[in-house]
Structure formats: C-alpha cells, structure tokens
C-alpha cells in the first residue's frame with residue numbers, strides 16, 4: 001500500500017510503498033477513506049514533538065475509514081464498520097505500537113496514523129459511527145472539530161451571548177469559530193495576520209475580523225465592538241508573543257484557553273499580571289489537550305448533533321488533495337491559505 005513517510009526531519013514526506021505488519025492483540029486494520037492534515041503534523045515534520053528519534057514513521061491523526069479486519073480481543077468494532085480515527089484515547093484496548101515494513105526494515109508507528117491507504121490502529125483510537133455519517137465530518141471529528149467543540153463546551157464553558165475571540169485562524173481556529181457559533185456566542189471575533197481571513201470569519205460564523213499585524217486588538221475591540229475585554233479567548237497559535245498579547249484582553253470572569261502549544265523550553269510572559277485578579281471573579285488561563293474531548297462519549301454525540309441540524313461543517317474544508325500530492329498540501333497549510341485540507345485516499 002502507499003503511505004506518506006516522515007523519513008527526514010524538515011524534509012518533504014516520502015510517498016512510497018509500505019507493507020502492513022501482522023495485527024497484534026487489540027489492533028484494527030482500517031482502509032482509510034479521507035484524512036485531514038493538522039498543525040500537529042507540521043510540528044512533527046519540524047521535529048518539535050520530540051519525535052526525531054522515531055523516524056522513519058507515519059503521520060496523521062484525524063481520519064475516516066472502514067474496518068477491514070479486527071484483531072484478537074477487539075470487541076468495539078467489526079469488519080465493515082465506518083470509524084472515526086482519532087488521537088485521543090477512547091474506550092477499548094490500548095494495543096502495542098503497530099508494525100509496518102519500509103524499505104525492507106521494520107517500522108513502528110503511533111497508535112493511530114492516517115496518511116496511508118490502510119492503517120493499523122489501536123482499538124481505543126477508533127470509534128464506530130453510522131455508515132451514512134459524511135466522511136469529511138468523521139475525519140474532522142478525529143481532531144480539529146472535536147477539539148474545537150470540546151474547548152468551547154468543556155474548557156471555556158461558553159454561555160449564550162458571551163463574547164469569544166479566536167486568535168490564529170488556521171484549520172483549528174476555523175473549527176473554533178464554528179464551534180463558538182454553535183454555542184451561540186455573540187459576538188465572535190477572529191484575529192489573524194492575514195487579511196484574506198476576513199471573508200472566512202464572515203462565512204464560518206458571521207463574526208468580526210481583526211488583523212493583529214495592522215491594528216491594536218484592544219483598540220479594535222473598543223472601537224468596533226464597544227467592549228473593553230472579552231469573555232473567552234481561544235489562542236491557537238502557540239506563539240509566545242501572541243499569547244502574551246491575548247491574555248490582557250480578558251474581561252471580568254474571562255477564560256483564556258491555550259490550544260496552541262509554545263515550543264519546548266519557551267517561556268510565557270504575563271503582562272500586567274495584576275489584571276488577572278479582576279475586581280470580582282478573577283480570570284482563568286488554562287492549557288488544554290484536545291479540548292478534553294472524550295471520543296467514545298463525544299464523537300457519536302457530535303454525529304447526532306450534525307444529523308439533527310445542530311452542527312454543520314460548511315466552509316471548514318477549503319481544499320482537497322491526494323496522497324500523491326501531500327507535500328503540496330503541507331506547503332499550502334503552512335502558507336495560511338487553507339482551513340482544513342482533506343486527503344482523498346482512494347483518489
């Protein structure tokens with residue numbers, strides 16, 4: 001089968017033949033239909049995830065596929081099931097690391113990977129969904145969209161008509177804008193350094209846009225929206241300066257959720273730290289791992305919400321590509337011009 005392999009840190013992926021190893025206890029063989037590309041993979045390609053020692057290895061952690069074979073001990077899925085492939089742990093067996101063969105040598109990989117035509121996954125990294133759940137929705141629920149919904153629901157606990165500001169409008173930021181709208185946040189403000197994101201903010205959530213490279217965000221909040229601070233800031237860039245600038249924008253009782261991770265070893269500055277105490281409630285700065293979404297509980301629920309019209313994924317996927325052209329898609333993602341890019345594995 002074909003797969004995209006990270007052979008060398010900071011180099012294009014190698015699209016090549018990779019052989020599947022045997023399934024061990026608790027493993028599931030999945031035929032991948034579509035996979036998203038997430039900022040975490042850019043970090044892995046750059047070697048920022050402490051992963052340089054594991055190369056060559058496979059990548060990708062949000063996908064949709066069909067179960068081809070269930071290994072010994074697997075009870076939660078069976079051959080023919082449609083599944084969401086996700087990086088957070090759900091219920092089921094936590095298996096050993098899957099094994100493959102690449103260039104004649106054994107290659108281990110993570111418990112879920114999606115940049116390949118077939119993938120061996122740990123049972124607890126796949127969640128069955130109805131056969132008619134749209135493939136793109138399922139892939140988005142593997143990471144980006146579930147993280148965004150979890151951040152809004154579990155971490156920020158957004159109430160209707162609270163203000164939500166999303167800083168950094170890549171794929172995850174786009175998902176956060178959508179999730180904020182579904183929570184009936186108002187206003188929703190998107191902050192980025194690229195002007196073309198203005199249309200995207202309008203299309204995704206009907207919200208306001210501020211270009212932080214051109215104007216002072218605090219000034220823009222006051223001038224355009226007439227508000228001194230916001231109830232919720234969701235910081236997706238992980239850039240230390242961006243985080244430092246965002247935290248002082250919190251209003252009374254505000255919550256700043258850090259989704260993007262600073263580089264290893266980097267420090268953060270708390271500007272005018274006294275403001276965090278506020279005058280009545282105090283403010284919260286919280287780092288989250290994937291919005292604490294729980295795949296077994298939340299993914300089927302999000303699919304039901306979609307099917308009943310409470311969620312949509314319009315304008316989240318802006319580009320499609322094939323496994324063969326994955327390096328072009330990675331360059332596009334780095335350029336900031338895409339929201340989510342879907343890889344069609346069978347194409």
Ligand SMILES: [Zn+2]
Nearest residue numbers: 038040143144
């Ligand atoms: Zn991700």
